[in-house]
Amino acid sequence: MIEDILDALPEPALVVAGGRVRTSNEPARNILGPDIDGQDVRLAIRHPAAVERLLTANPQGPEEAELVGLGEAERRWTMSVAPLADGALFVRLSDRSEAHAAEQMRVDFVANASHELRTPLATLVGYAETLREQKAELDDPTRERFTIIVHDEARRMQRLVEDLISLSRIEAERFSTPRDALDLAHLVRDAAGGCRGLADERGSEVRLEIEPDLPPIVGDFGQILQLVDNLVTNALRYGRRGTPVRVGLGQERDMVHLTVADQGEGIPPEHIPRITERFYRVDPSRSRSLGGTGLGLSIVKHIVERHRGRLRFESEVGKGTIVHVLLPVAGAASS
Ligand SMILES: Nc1ncnc2c1ncn2[C@@H]1O[C@H](COP(=O)(O)OP(=O)(O)O)[C@@H](O)[C@H]1O
Ligand SMILES: [Mg+2]
Structure with a gap:
């Protein structure tokens, strides 16, 4: 039965015959209203372009229509229409x-x-x-x-x-898993060395707090180096002049935990969800004057995602920021 097919579909679907809704599934009733069965399509689907398509006997033009604002205002749907044997129309909406x-x-x-x-x-x-x-x-x-x-x-x-x-x-490279076994302690020392010029300029020191005997992670050397470099560069730039930047490495179950902490202006909480967006900056002119591109953290986010890791920002305005990165230990990442 057509009802069984409709009910099995996860997306909104209905059958229209003679300008009325003959039957519908629950997802369709959720967005169009609970009482659409039997209703005039002009009332059930308050979308002129869609209605016109459903009321025209032999439509010219495409089988699909784009609908905006059906159900919730921000949602967009593609409506596809297929005629059934008895002349009724099978209508599907894809989100x-x-x-x-x-x-x-x-x-x-x-x-x-x-x-x-x-x-x-x-x-x-x-x-x-x-x-x-x-x-x-x-x-x-x-x-x-x-x-x-x-x-x-x-x-x-x-x-x-x-x-x-x-x-x-x-x-x-999002879908290709990195292969190198990396010694993060070694890599972090390299990255800190690479930031020495900026650290001197800011009168700051990069302090390493590395636990001994950390297991290797599986990663892309160049990308993890870039990740650490971007975080340490931010900490030096947005930290107060003359205050140290701490880079920590430890183990937490099957992850290696990297932290980069500064004492600086911090990030207001309402900005935190957005700072990994491309070109998003809390203070654009300040970022530019310090030489920032606005892309550092979005690069970090993508690198963490590719390594199936986790990224979290802990920040207090006026005090400073700690960025936490968790990366899976080699051998544990196969899940
Ligand atoms: N350690 C930090 N302390 C305070 N603000 C930060 C810190 N790291 C990043 N930010 C904020 O996040 C924004 C985005 O960072 P990022 O993507 O690295 O771009 P950029 O540093 O080039 O501006 C920065 O402009 C800054 O406003
Ligand atoms: Mg940056």
Whole structure:
């Protein structure tokens, strides 16, 4: 029976005949209303495009229609219609909200990335033109200053492009499991060494607190190094000058627990859920002036996901931030 088929479908489905709902399943009644059986389709589905499609005897055009705001206002559905033997119409609604949100994110990302690239590029072009056209009028110190600006802006663009490339590589590798057995203690020492320049600049020290005899994890060396580097860089940048950054490594059951702690401004709680979004910054001008691209934590998030790990932010405004990363120990990750 058609009712049995309808009830077996997880998505909203109904049968329409002669402009009325003949029968429907529970998901359909959940979004269209409990009393739609027997109702005029114009009342049951308050969506003009969909109704028109269902009332036209021999519709021209596509078999599918996009419906916005059926049930909850933000949801999007694809309605597909198939005629049954007796001339009734079998109508199915598939939820496209998630696919639509993902598509929207992609569109926003391209727009944001272009905007982020355009700003340093405009500065570059402006200063390069001045340097060329007013060669005679500029004194040496001014020319030197302009050259430094050109260089800094070019470096900023380079960092941004490098982060964009990293992000797309990590995303492309999302479904391939990393293979190297990694000694995190060794890797963390490497990463801390790589941050020495920035640490000196900030008058800060990176202190390592590493438990002995940690088991190896399975990971991608380059990516985990990048993860630690991004977290330590943030801690040094957003920590108060002259205060230490602590990097801890310990074991917690079948995970290795990495912490990066700073004493700094902290992150207001309402921002925490969003700081791993691409280009999201608590204070955009401050991030830019410190040389940030706004992509560091979203790279971290993707790396943690690829390694089937966990990421958590613990922060107190005015005191500081501790970032926790849990990564599965080699051999335990097979689940
Ligand atoms: N340790 C930290 N302390 C305070 N704020 C932080 C810290 N780490 C990250 N943030 C906030 O999260 C934002 C996003 O970080 P990230 O993705 O690394 O981008 P970027 O550092 O390039 O701005 C930063 O702009 C900053 O506002
Ligand atoms: Mg950063």
